[in-house]
Amino acid sequence: MMGSEETASYRIRDRDIPLNWQPGQVIAGLYHVKGITGGGMGAIYFVDHLRWGIPLAVKTPLPELVNDEASMKRFIREAETWVDLGVHPNIAACYYVRILGGLPRIFIEYLDGGSLKERIKGKRLRELAGILDIAIQVSRGMCYVHEKGIIHRDLKPANCLLTKEGIVKITDFGLVKAGDEIQEISRIRIKEVEEGSISITGSGFGTPEYMPPEQFTDAKHVDKRSDIYTFGVMLFEMLCRRRPFVMPEEMHPAAREIFYKKAHQEEIPPEPVNLRKDCPEGLSDLILRCLEKSPERRYSSFEEIEKGLLKTYEEITGKPYLRKRPNPLKLKSDALNNRAVSLLDLGREEEAERAWKEALEADPVHLATQFNYGYYQAKKGKADLYNLLATLKGLEGVHGRSPEYWYNTALIEAEIGLTDKAKY
Numbered sequence: 258m259m260g261s262e263e264t265a266s267y268r269i270r271d272r273d274i275p276l277n278w279q280p281g282q283v284i285a286g287l288y289h290v291k292g293i294t295g296g297g298m299g300a301i302y303f304v305d306h307l308r309w310g311i312p313l314a315v316k317t318p319l320p321e322l323v324n325d326e327a328s329m330k331r332f333i334r335e336a337e338t339w340v341d342l343g344v345h346p347n348i349a350a351c352y353y354v355r356i357l358g359g360l361p362r363i364f365i366e367y368l369d370g371g372s373l374k375e376r377i378k379g380k381r382l383r384e385l386a387g388i389l390d391i392a393i394q395v396s397r398g399m400c401y402v403h404e405k406g407i408i409h410r411d412l413k414p415a416n417c418l419l420t421k422e423g424i425v426k427i428t429d430f431g432l433v434k435a436g437d438e439i440q441e442i443s444r445i446r447i448k449e450v451e452e453g454s455i456s457i458t459g460s461g462f463g464t465p466e467y468m469p470p471e472q473f474t475d476a477k478h479v480d481k482r483s484d485i486y487t488f489g490v491m492l493f494e495m496l497c498r499r500r501p502f503v504m505p506e507e508m509h510p511a512a513r514e515i516f517y518k519k520a521h522q523e524e525i526p527p528e529p530v531n532l533r534k535d536c537p538e539g540l541s542d543l544i545l546r547c548l549e550k551s552p553e554r555r556y557s558s559f560e561e562i563e564k565g566l567l568k569t570y571e572e573i574t575g576k577p578y579l580r581k582r583p584n585p586l587k588l589k590s591d592a593l594n595n596r597a598v599s600l601l602d603l604g605r606e607e608e609a610e611r612a613w614k615e616a617l618e619a620d621p622v623h624l625a626t627q628f629n630y631g632y633y634q635a636k637k638g639k640a641d642l643y644n645l646l647a648t649l650k651g652l653e654g655v656h657g658r659s660p661e662y663w664y665n666t667a668l669i670e671a672e673i674g675l676t677d678k679a680k681y
Contacts, residue, residue, distance in 0.1 A: 489547025
């Protein structure tokens with residue numbers, strides 16, 4: 258995690274980098290800017306990482322949100338909480354936060370399949386099996402997040418992105434609560450609050466349409482059951498194509514937070530089984546339990562919810578759910594390898610080497626770590642590419658069916674043949 262001295266050094270180092278980036282620019286010799294989109298809280302740049310060879314999304318806050326040392330540190334601390342989540346198939350990877358052009362930039366996995374919000378709005382989510390597939394993936398991602406001691410606090414369809422292959426990844430951990438700490442946002446004033454934006458006018462952070470009753474009045478003490486409530490609102494919306502509580506169109510937008518506070522705290526949600534004829538009774542009951550006003554009456558974990566969803570999936574499809582739960586050991590090594598490569602971008606080579614060594618202690622045959630660490634050592638003169646090639650050949654029995662294995666091996670063979678194709 259960056260301290261104040263490191264923060265200052267990044268400012269000096271990157272002072273010649275522009276505040277606002279334009280398509281076609283190459284930033285810091287690493288990031289080729291391909292596009293940009295704006296938001297109420299800042300901008301998102303789409304870049305190609307020239308060393309890694311992958312696209313990234315770069316979230317950048319408005320300058321007024323980080324215009325002093327305290328707010329800068331707070332933003333970086335919140336971003337590092339996301340970075341520390343590591344790797345999970347259903348979490349959008351956050352690689353690092355780096356100050357460029359005087360602003361902290363969060364470098365995030367780029368996803369090409371749009372958001373769950375767009376799928377719901379475009380009526381592209383109809384079949385029960387597809388809805389349950391998404392719900393199970395979100396449950397697994399949130400189970401992992403909660404195991405890390407993190408509360409999301411703003412789970413909603415707009416914060417669930419998808420790949421073209423249908424893999425769901427939860428994103429936007431900017432309002433997280435880690436342990437007993439909650440990061441406060443100050444001096445922010447929003448004149449016009451649109452649906453899907455963050456509410457900062459009252460005592461709670463989040464999005465009123467999805468917020469649990471307790472978050473409106475005691476935002477500092479929400480727990481994982483609050484995320485379970487927002488998940489219930491999401492699942493209700495996916496299934497019924499509307500949320501359990503809908504503000505009348507004739508009401509003024511300024512009344513939005515007041516309306517939803519009263520609805521979530523006092524009104525009884527309709528039963529999904531009465532709004533959708535093919536909704537299984539068990540699924541309707543599961544959603545309503547997530548939407549209980551009292552946290553004590555909700556599910557206590559996403560693991561419980563996943564079990565119920567898997568049971569319903571098998572009942573309606575007649576077959577088992579095919580997406581496997583990730584291997585915890587592989588997740589750890591994946592996370593450490595990604596962290597090591599990210600640390601190299603930040604010039605923190607000793608930390609990168611420690612991360613790689615820890616990854617290999619957890620999984621000595623982890624392919625990406627063996628390749629990246631071996632290649633790094635060869636470039637630093639601590640080993641040579643023949644050593645790395647021998648290591649890779651020794652892994653053929655484990656990874657011989659993996660295209661990545663043969664690709665990495667071919668890169669090293671090509672480099673030994675005096676071509677310059679390999680990269681870490």
